[in-house]
Amino acid sequence: xxxxxxxxxxxxxxxxxxxxxxxxxxxxxxxxxxxxxxxxxxxxxxxxxxxxxxxxxxxxxxxxxxxxxxxxxxxxxxxxxxxxxxxxxxxxxxxxxxxxxxxxxxxxxxxxxxxxxxxxxxxxxxxxxxxxxxxxxxxxxxxxxxxxxxxxxxxxxxxxxxxxxxxxxxxxxxxxxxxxxxxxxxxxxxxxxxxxxxxxxxxxxxxxxxxxxxxxxxxxxxxxxxxxxxxxxxxxxxxxxxxxxxxxxxxxxxxxxxxxxxxxxxxxxxxxxxxxxxxxxxxxxxxxxxxxxxxxx
Numbered sequence: 001x002x003x004x005x006x007x008x009x010x011x012x013x014x015x016x017x018x019x020x021x022x023x024x025x026x027x028x029x030x031x032x033x034x035x036x037x038x039x040x041x042x043x044x045x046x047x048x049x050x051x052x053x054x055x056x057x058x059x060x061x062x063x064x065x066x067x068x069x070x071x072x073x074x075x076x077x078x079x080x081x082x083x084x085x086x087x088x089x090x091x092x093x094x095x096x097x098x099x100x101x102x103x104x105x106x107x108x109x110x111x112x113x114x115x116x117x118x119x120x121x122x123x124x125x126x127x128x129x130x131x132x133x134x135x136x137x138x139x140x141x142x143x144x145x146x147x148x149x150x151x152x153x154x155x156x157x158x159x160x161x162x163x164x165x166x167x168x169x170x171x172x173x174x175x176x177x178x179x180x181x182x183x184x185x186x187x188x189x190x191x192x193x194x195x196x197x198x199x200x201x202x203x204x205x206x207x208x209x210x211x212x213x214x215x216x217x218x219x220x221x222x223x224x225x226x227x228x229x230x231x232x233x234x235x236x237x238x239x240x241x242x243x244x245x246x247x248x249x250x251x252x253x254x255x256x257x258x259x260x261x262x263x264x265x266x267x268x269x270x271x272x273x274x275x276x277x278x279x280x281x282x283x284x285x286x287x288x289x290x291x292x293x294x295x296x297x
Contacts, residue, residue, distance in 0.1 A: 099289075150272070
């Protein structure tokens with residue numbers, strides 16, 4: 001007799017892949033950790049297949065598990081589309097949208113536009129997370145995210161990339177720092193200074209580390225912080241210099257004694273693209289958000 005898959009098991013499977021952890025997946029699914037573990041063990045026993053490799057670092061999907069995961073994502077996505085399609089028969093728009101963005105998108109562009117979208121759609125809920133652009137593209141392609149915002153230049157077959165915003169990276173220093181007398185500088189020249197960096201998991205840290213390697217010079221991180229405001233506070237105290245989006249820097253400069261220095265490198269001026277699967281594969285709710293982003297309403 002064919003095995004009858006349980007929807008919660010499939011949703012849990014997708015959550016494990018998204019979260020990278022059984023513990024976090026169980027929390028997301030409102031299950032206890034033992035209950036989630038038993039569900040996965042029972043699924044393996046029922047299929048008579050090993051789906052996971054379990055070790056100290058957590059769950060990793062074996063080839064059979066990858067196959068089940070791929071189909072589980074399709075089922076879960078189709079159910080989400082069904083719910084979204086039924087919205088037209090109700091009085092209110094409701095649902096969930098999974099959005100991934102790089103550091104600039106998360107810190108500067110998305111908060112305002114999502115706030116305006118949520119104001120007119122009070123029953124829409126978001127999963128908003130920061131990822132590296134290449135990881136965002138992969139997640140959208142696999143159906144782990146509905147919409148991504150990535151730096152231009154990242155491409156993948158079967159995905160649609162729509163130009164959205166432009167941003168420029170600038171260097172910020174305290175007023176007593178030697179670079180405060182500069183109006184512009186190349187990143188290579190700036191690498192002689194000590195830097196205030198974002199945490200290693202941030203997209204912008206990864207990007208700057210790569211740029212320093214290409215310049216053949218070390219990126220000397222004196223202190224790492226968790227957000228742009230703290231970075232500017234540290235720069236104001238002359239702990240070091242930092243690099244961040246110009247709009248964010250200008251906003252903090254209004255209330256802090258910092259100086260902004262234009263980066264002359266071509267890569268400092270960047271375009272952000274909206275990344276999605278084919279519009280026909282998006283839920284109506286996700287398409288509504290994409291239209292909202294593009295039209296800038």
